[in-house]
Amino acid sequence: MTQVISTHEVGKRYGHKWALRDCTLSVPEGKVVGLVGPNGAGKSTLLHLAVGLLTPSAGTIDVLGASPTEGSKQLSKVGFVAQDAPVYAGLSVAQHLRMGAYLNATWDHRFAESRVGQLDLDPRQRAGSLSGGQRAQLALTIAVAKRPELLILDEPVASMDPLARREFLQSLMEIVAHGGVSVLLSSHLIGDLERVCDYLIILARSRVQLAGEVTDLLATHWRLSGPRRDPSSLAADQVVIEESHTDKQTTLLVRTEQAVLDPTWTIKPVTLDDLVLAYLSNPPRPERPALGAGQSSRRPDLGVVR
Amino acid sequence: MIRFTWLQFRAQAAVAFGALAVIAIALVATGPHLAHLYATTVADCSVHGDCAAATTAFASKDRLLQDLGNVLIALPALVGIFWGAPLVARELEARTERLVWAQGVTRSRWVLVKLGFVGLASAGGAGLLSLMFTWWSSPFDRVNIDRFTSVFDQRDIVPIGYTVFAFALGVAAGVVIRRTLPAMATTLGVFAAARVGFTQWARPHLITPLRVLSPLHLTSGMTYNSVNNGPLTLVGAKPGAWVYSAAVVNKAGHPVASTFLDHGACLQSRAAPACIGQLRELLVYQPASRYWAFQWYEMAIFLGLALVLAGFCFWWVRERLG
Incomplete structure (x- = not known):
């Protein structure tokens, strides 16, 4: 699988504080990739490193086979919509399109104008008076009209109402349907992204907790419930992600490539929501051996998917 | 851009x-x-x-x-x-x-x-x-x-x-x-x-000023000045120049006090060549020609x-x- 982004132990430090540390991950080509993690996980920092807005304090990051700060050729290959979709409040919609035309050699003005028309935006309206949803649509138009190979969106729908959110994701899916662009979008809620993503990366505390095709993830994670028992007695290929016990019952969320054959378990499929929450609330903590050495060897860090 | x-x-x-x-x-x-x-x-x-x-x-x-x-x-x-x-x-x-x-x-x-x-x-x-x-x-x-x-x-x-x-x-x-x-x-x-x-x-x-010692020569537009009976200075010397100081000095090069004016009405009269002949003017200034520099x-x-x-x-x- 070709990668559009691959990082190796990349980190960004502000003073003594690390916003992102030792992050190693890969983003596959030709997919819509969701980057999910709690606030403060370093998602924005990672995306800013990928578009060259920030330079790493440690490690390496490689985007489309080059350093993100390589130059204007690299910049023209990556489209970016920053969090809250910043636009120039004093410039009109049409002037934003002119900015795009002035600053991008690969600019597709016909596309930009027709999209503004479809969105029912008044070209003369100042961007400062657009609604949040319209602003994000304008920012998306600018990012897509430069015809990038990779489109990166930072929390694109976080501050939108449900209707604007649906329309925005609809637009995004139309753009993806035209093909030729890989998409990476971040969110702290998987619910936002579930409809559009076909690949998922879960990031918590700078670490990749899980990465994979959505269909594969759903096919390899199960919720098991049955009489109370010790999770360590499970088959070797079953990795416990989350466990909860009552006096009589045990409920587990396990990852396994094989079918679960033990007849004492009631087996249910998991939703993407359950899965993300399980990984986010139970991140593997190698720095905390209190969980037990056995535990950590049973829970390998799934950081690298090559 | x-x-x-x-x-x-x-x-x-x-x-x-x-x-x-x-x-x-x-x-x-x-x-x-x-x-x-x-x-x-x-x-x-x-x-x-x-x-x-x-x-x-x-x-x-x-x-x-x-x-x-x-x-x-x-x-x-x-x-x-x-x-x-x-x-x-x-x-x-x-x-x-x-x-x-x-x-x-x-x-x-x-x-x-x-x-x-x-x-x-x-x-x-x-x-x-x-x-x-x-x-x-x-x-x-x-x-x-x-x-x-x-x-x-x-x-x-x-x-x-x-x-x-x-x-x-x-x-x-x-x-x-x-x-x-x-x-x-x-x-x-x-x-x-x-x-x-x-x-x-x-x-x-920016430029070292000129420092010129010459016989006292009063022209029209020049007057004497003295603050609190301090040393005697000239006002209006070198029109157009930037004058840092214009002191009246005696033959030994020492500043002349304003009380000098009182002795024998030497300076007021402007008609006492012997009196004025003892005095010099010490100008430190930038000449007008240096304006563009x-x-x-x-x-x-x-x-x-x-x-x-x-x-x-x-x-x-x-x-x-x-």
């Missing part, structure tokens, strides 16, 4: 160059009249007689001169505050740098074009205003020949240096502070300090400082923002 810089800058440019046009119209409307007035009253005053009265009458028409002089003094600060400080700071404040730096133009090019374009506009605006004003005020300047001290920084080319310096200072304050208003305040404070400091402590040392030096120094600040902005935007 130039076209986009213009797209962002044109509203500010329109305000500034509109104001410049209004000033130009006012100057063109009144300038020929002033020149005519000068030609008919002051220039041929010796024919009519009373030159002093004509000069005083003419010089009293300088109200507009004062106002426009103040505009020229304030112009660099205004450029620094309203063009320089927001140039990058406003982007950082509105977080629009995340939009523009993700376009197909590198950050280095972005900041270089912005600095260059708006910097040149600053230099051009200041140059135009100063040129117009210098032309308009030339009749006054012929009456008030003290070019070094009272009007030096409102004439000819030094306003260009000040303005470009203030602009670069504003940009630098903006990139470091990252917020528009504090950057504006800092720009004003640092610029005022730099100007006052330079005028007070640097300008007098001072203009060039001062402009070059401020432009040099502006260049250093611009380099700093470039480095900071490339390396420190991100």
Whole structure:
């Protein structure tokens, strides 16, 4: 699988504080990739490193086979919509399109104008008076009209109402349907992204907790419930992600490539929501051996998917 | 990138160059009249007689001169505050740098074009205003020949240096502070300090002054002065020159006290060659011919400082923002 982004132990430090540390991950080509993690996980920092807005304090990051700060050729290959979709409040919609035309050699003005028309935006309206949803649509138009190979969106729908959110994701899916662009979008809620993503990366505390095709993830994670028992007695290929016990019952969320054959378990499929929450609330903590050495060897860090 | 810089800058440019046009119209409307007035009253005053009265009458028409002089003094600060400080700071404040730096133009090019374009506009605006004003005020300047001290920084080319310096200072304050208003305040404070400091402590040392000891020779327009019975000095020596000190000294080179005036009415009479023959005048001054050298030096120094600040902005935007 070709990668559009691959990082190796990349980190960004502000003073003594690390916003992102030792992050190693890969983003596959030709997919819509969701980057999910709690606030403060370093998602924005990672995306800013990928578009060259920030330079790493440690490690390496490689985007489309080059350093993100390589130059204007690299910049023209990556489209970016920053969090809250910043636009120039004093410039009109049409002037934003002119900015795009002035600053991008690969600019597709016909596309930009027709999209503004479809969105029912008044070209003369100042961007400062657009609604949040319209602003994000304008920012998306600018990012897509430069015809990038990779489109990166930072929390694109976080501050939108449900209707604007649906329309925005609809637009995004139309753009993806035209093909030729890989998409990476971040969110702290998987619910936002579930409809559009076909690949998922879960990031918590700078670490990749899980990465994979959505269909594969759903096919390899199960919720098991049955009489109370010790999770360590499970088959070797079953990795416990989350466990909860009552006096009589045990409920587990396990990852396994094989079918679960033990007849004492009631087996249910998991939703993407359950899965993300399980990984986010139970991140593997190698720095905390209190969980037990056995535990950590049973829970390998799934950081690298090559 | 130039076209986009213009797209962002044109509203500010329109305000500034509109104001410049209004000033130009006012100057063109009144300038020929002033020149005519000068030609008919002051220039041929010796024919009519009373030159002093004509000069005083003419010089009293300088109200507009004062106002426009103040505009020229304030112009660099205004450029620094309203063009320089927001140039990058406003982007950082509105977080629009995340939009523009993700376009197909590198950050280095972005900041270089912005600095260059708006910097040149600053230099051009200041140059135009100063040129117009210098032309308009030339009749006054012929009456008030003290070019070094009272009007030096409102004439000819030094306003260009000040303005470009203030602009670069504003940009630098903006990139470091990252917020528009504090950057504006800092720009004003640092610029005022730099100007006052330079005028007070640097300008007098740009060129070593002439130091001339000569027999005391009073010409018309020169008088004696003494503060609190202190040493005797001369006022009005070397018209048009920048006089640092003009002391009256005796043969031994020592300053003469003002009480010397009382002895035998030696000086008042002006008719005592023996008395005056004992005295010398010790002048430390910059001759009038050095005016342009001072203009060039001062402009070059401020432009040099502006260049250093611009380099700093470039480095900071490339390396420190991100």
